[in-house]
Amino acid sequence: MSGTPRLSRRHFLLLGWFSRRRILHAAGIRFQILRNGEPVRKFVLIHGDEHTARRVLLERMRTRRPGWAFLVTQEERLVRLGALRFDPNRIFSREGAERNLRQLNPAVGEADLRLALQFFDREREKLVRALLPDRERLLVALHNNREGYSIGNEIPISDRVALNEPSCPHDFYLCTDPRDFERLAASPFNALLQHRPPPPDDGSLSRLAARRGARYVNIETKLGEEAKQRGMLQWLEDRL
Numbered sequence: 001m002s003g004t005p006r007l008s009r010r011h012f013l014l015l016g017w018f019s020r021r022r023i024l025h026a027a028g029i030r031f032q033i034l035r036n037g038e039p040v041r042k043f044v045l046i047h048g049d050e051h052t053a054r055r056v057l058l059e060r061m062r063t064r065r066p067g068w069a070f071l072v073t074q075e076e077r078l079v080r081l082g083a084l085r086f087d088p089n090r091i092f093s094r095e096g097a098e099r100n101l102r103q104l105n106p107a108v109g110e111a112d113l114r115l116a117l118q119f120f121d122r123e124r125e126k127l128v129r130a131l132l133p134d135r136e137r138l139l140v141a142l143h144n145n146r147e148g149y150s151i152g153n154e155i156p157i158s159d160r161v162a163l164n165e166p167s168c169p170h171d172f173y174l175c176t177d178p179r180d181f182e183r184l185a186a187s188p189f190n191a192l193l194q195h196r197p198p199p200p201d202d203g204s205l206s207r208l209a210a211r212r213g214a215r216y217v218n219i220e221t222k223l224g225e226e227a228k229q230r231g232m233l234q235w236l237e238d239r240l
């Protein structure tokens with residue numbers, strides 16, 4: 001026998017094992033990919049310091065229901081790019097990335113800024129291709145907030161609002177598809193539609209999803225509200 005060595009059954013078993021523990025590295029951000037069967041829906045945790053959302057998503061993936069999850073591997077919120085720092089949920093447009101880099105790195109020189117923006121321009125599509133689901137399928141992002149941010153910040157730039165739980169302004173769905181909004185508005189939870197949000201584009205994934213006509217839902221709850229976020233995810237999964 002000559003040529004390439006034959007793969008044994010054991011090799012294939014090992015390949016299967018590793019294929020369930022993949023890493024995506026794009027735009028300087030590192031994600032662990034957890035895969036249950038086909039990507040019938042996708043989930044993303046993009047802010048490493050949102051521990052409640054991470055726990056809820058890991059727990060959901062352990063149920064073995066089908067779907068793929070992308071979890072940022074670092075535990076800090078901001079990502080380092082050389083000497084610069086950026087918010088990983090502000091790079092989905094050049095305009096948003098530039099504003100974010102200037103804001104977080106006030107001393108940045110114009111040459112370094114241009115290099116960073118060129119880097120994001122090259123890498124953005126790789127990240128978007130991995131995260132956005134096939135047509136008609138759903139992308140679910142999980143976020144946590146603290147004091148200083150609530151549904152009140154989003155209402156002025158939303159197309160439609162269902163204030164089903166006014167006493168919980170930190171907990172809400174934010175979606176990009178009008179049909180998903182119809183269903184989410186009938187839930188016991190707050191819901192927002194941002195189908196055609198006005199400028200400026202902040203570079204977030206929800207803006208990109210709206211622009212490309214992708215179905216995206218953000219499940220946003222206050223940090224620590226684990227039962228609430230689990231309940232909102234469960235409600236969505238049973239009905240969307």
Ligand SMILES: [Zn+2]
Binds near residue numbers: 050142143144
């Ligand atoms: Zn977040």
